Amino acid sequence: MTNLSVRSSISRRSFLGTMGGVAAASALGPRLSWAADELNILVWCDHADPKLLQPFEQAHNVRVNVKTYEGTGTALSIIEQSQPGDWDVFVIDAPDVPQVAKQGLLASLNKDDYPWDDLFEQIRNAPYNSVEGKLYSVPEKFGYYGIAYNDSKVDGTDMSSNDVMWNPKYKGRMAVYDYYFPVIQMIAISLGMKPSDVNVQNLEEKIRPKLLELKPQVSLIGDIVGVQNALVSGNVDMIVAGAEFAVSVLTTEKPELQWTIAENGGLIWTQGLAIFEDSNKKDLANEFVKWVISPEGQGLLATSDCYWAMPTNSNAALNDAQKQILRWDEQPGFLAKSHLSFLPQPELDSAMLELWMEFVQS
Amino acid sequence: MAEITRPPIRGGFDFSRWAIVPAITITVCFFIVPLVIMLLVSFWQRIGGKLEATWTLANYEKFFSRSYLVDALFNSIEVALVATIVSVLLAYPLAHILAYRVPQRWQRFALILAVLPFWTSYVVRSYSWLLVLSDNGIINVALQSIGIIDQPLSMSYNRGATVLGFVHFFTMLLTLTIYANLVQISPSYRRAAADLGASNLQVFLRITLPLSVPGIAVGAFIAFVITIGDFITPQILGGNTELLIPQAIMLQVARAANFPMASVMSMTLMAVVTITYLAFAKYLKMDRG
Numbered sequence: 001m002t003n004l005s006v007r008s009s010i011s012r013r014s015f016l017g018t019m020g021g022v023a024a025a026s027a028l029g030p031r032l033s034w035a036a037d038e039l040n041i042l043v044w045c046d047h048a049d050p051k052l053l054q055p056f057e058q059a060h061n062v063r064v065n066v067k068t069y070e071g072t073g074t075a076l077s078i079i080e081q082s083q084p085g086d087w088d089v090f091v092i093d094a095p096d097v098p099q100v101a102k103q104g105l106l107a108s109l110n111k112d113d114y115p116w117d118d119l120f121e122q123i124r125n126a127p128y129n130s131v132e133g134k135l136y137s138v139p140e141k142f143g144y145y146g147i148a149y150n151d152s153k154v155d156g157t158d159m160s161s162n163d164v165m166w167n168p169k170y171k172g173r174m175a176v177y178d179y180y181f182p183v184i185q186m187i188a189i190s191l192g193m194k195p196s197d198v199n200v201q202n203l204e205e206k207i208r209p210k211l212l213e214l215k216p217q218v219s220l221i222g223d224i225v226g227v228q229n230a231l232v233s234g235n236v237d238m239i240v241a242g243a244e245f246a247v248s249v250l251t252t253e254k255p256e257l258q259w260t261i262a263e264n265g266g267l268i269w270t271q272g273l274a275i276f277e278d279s280n281k282k283d284l285a286n287e288f289v290k291w292v293i294s295p296e297g298q299g300l301l302a303t304s305d306c307y308w309a310m311p312t313n314s315n316a317a318l319n320d321a322q323k324q325i326l327r328w329d330e331q332p333g334f335l336a337k338s339h340l341s342f343l344p345q346p347e348l349d350s351a352m353l354e355l356w357m358e359f360v361q362s
Numbered sequence: 363m364a365e366i367t368r369p370p371i372r373g374g375f376d377f378s379r380w381a382i383v384p385a386i387t388i389t390v391c392f393f394i395v396p397l398v399i400m401l402l403v404s405f406w407q408r409i410g411g412k413l414e415a416t417w418t419l420a421n422y423e424k425f426f427s428r429s430y431l432v433d434a435l436f437n438s439i440e441v442a443l444v445a446t447i448v449s450v451l452l453a454y455p456l457a458h459i460l461a462y463r464v465p466q467r468w469q470r471f472a473l474i475l476a477v478l479p480f481w482t483s484y485v486v487r488s489y490s491w492l493l494v495l496s497d498n499g500i501i502n503v504a505l506q507s508i509g510i511i512d513q514p515l516s517m518s519y520n521r522g523a524t525v526l527g528f529v530h531f532f533t534m535l536l537t538l539t540i541y542a543n544l545v546q547i548s549p550s551y552r553r554a555a556a557d558l559g560a561s562n563l564q565v566f567l568r569i570t571l572p573l574s575v576p577g578i579a580v581g582a583f584i585a586f587v588i589t590i591g592d593f594i595t596p597q598i599l600g601g602n603t604e605l606l607i608p609q610a611i612m613l614q615v616a617r618a619a620n621f622p623m624a625s626v627m628s629m630t631l632m633a634v635v636t637i638t639y640l641a642f643a644k645y646l647k648m649d650r651g
């Protein structure tokens with residue numbers, strides 16, 4: 001009602017006067033003009049943070065339109081319902097890059113456009129950034145799937161092994177992140193396998209019994225917000241397949257919320273920046289990629305309001321407190337003992353999802 | 363008795379005949395066409411990460427051969443049935459009191475109170491219940507502080523919490539539909555029954571209850587249909603600890619972009635809803651003619 005009454009009180013003269021002022025301001029100063037261009041980005045929620053977008057928008061006199069999603073399946077359904085050229089930039093779960101690139105959706109990128117050598121070696125050399133020698137994704141942020149926990153409720157030493165998932169001491173006190181891909185790989189690691197060893201046969205014979213054995217331990221299977229909420233509210237004491245992305249953003253207020261990766265190996269997740277093949281603004285899109293991968297952009301992305309995680313650029317602009325929360329100094333050790341997520345073939349991916357539904361129902 | 367004839371239509375334009383066109387257009391565009399598309403897609407297949415427009419029953423065969431998916435279907439039906447029945451049992455007395463005991467000048471205020479839960483978002487309402495039911499929630503803290511329990515009761519992240527979330531919402535919806543039906547029943551029926559010697563219980567069982575069945579049926583049908591397709595409440599309050607069909611659909615779409623399998627699950631839910639409609643059909647009317 002307030003808006004309505006304000007609108008109705010604007011006379012034609014004052015409206016024309018205002019518009020004249022705006023037109024004059026546009027002519028006098030480019031910073032005050034309407035954005036000359038728009039960039040449409042399909043991204044995870046951490047890219048919706050205004051403090052990350054505004055410097056780019058101001059520098060390029062452009063408006064960035066953001067559409068956030070969770071889950072590559074959701075992103076693909078959005079793309080399938082869009083017209084070619086609707087989207088310019090895509091932030092994607094890095095292991096899914098080859099699948100999307102093979103569908104012809106992504107443009108190839110030039111390594112020389114980015115500070116490639118400044119990126120953490122294990123992350124930049126991940127096999128899924130390129131397909132047949134062509135780069136399709138620039139890794140921009142990474143982290144781990146491990147155990148996030150409330151340090152005041154659990155024994156921290158128990159958390160150093162993935163076997164804690166089956167420890168009867170924590171029965172009914174754990175939440176599981178609702179994503180079959182990392183949980184199944186974490187179980188594989190706990191069985192002494194590499195994630196890349198997982199196949200349809202050992203999924204059925206070895207991993208299935210361990211996964212189903214986990215169910216009685218679990219009180220909640222939820223998305224990131226759901227498991228975070230359960231940990232913060234005290235309904236659970238730990239999150240399986242949680243780590244820095246689940247608790248770092250809360251650490252300042254709740255220092256008892258911690259995370260770790262198992263001594264027998266953590267699992268690395270990576271998200272990548274890609275440009276759509278059908279984009280009509282590939283140059284501008286590439287400028288956006290360059291901004292996000294720059295030290296300043298990386299510092300802002302790593303500490304986004306949505307979730308914190310490690311930047312891939314080792315020169316990211318972070319202060320000491322931020323580095324401490326992200327456990328910057330421990331990264332060489334973490335990376336050395338961790339595994340990259342593998343590239344599942346469609347048949348195995350489908351079998352993993354079926355097993356996951358059986359787990360939820362068990 | 364003189365025959366009542368319709369007045370002639372000026373200019374030959376019958377508005378009532380055309381007034382239905384927008385409703386039919388919307389139903390065709392936003393219900394029939396999407397439903398047909400979903401049916402067609404359910405025969406397709408996702409092969410090697412791509413959708414193939416095939417004609418096969420393989421997805422249906424897969425759905426009914428996986429015990430956990432069939433269990434998920436029965437879970438969904440059970441949760442929807444329990445939530446609907448409990449909501450009816452709670453809503454009927456409330457509607458009866460509203461219609462027959464509350465003075466007419468207070469009825470409007472009472473109805474506003476009844477629709478209050480609709481004013482808050484579904485998600486906010488579910489999270490509010492989570493705060494009440496959680497280990498550190500109001501109930502557990504109160505029981506612990508007066509010494510009734512030592513350890514918190516586990517009230518969240520189970521089917522009971524899911525049903526509670528649904529019942530909170532649908533009790534109020536059913537109260538409205540049953541109330542609307544009860545106030546249509548002419549008081550002379552009850553007075554006549556009483557004059558003929560019927561007790562209050564007999565009046566209720568022989569007059570009021572049978573005449574209010576349409577109101578119960580309409581509300582119960584709406585409650586059942588919304589509950590069986592709901593994703594949010596089982597996710598937040600139920601903790602996703604058992605598989606329901608909406609959860610399975612979300613997994614197929616969000617994680618695998620497997621629209622054919624998601625369509626099969628959706629068509630199966632549609633079949634359940636259709637059967638429910640056929641069972642309720644003879645009662646699904648608000649008038650008593």
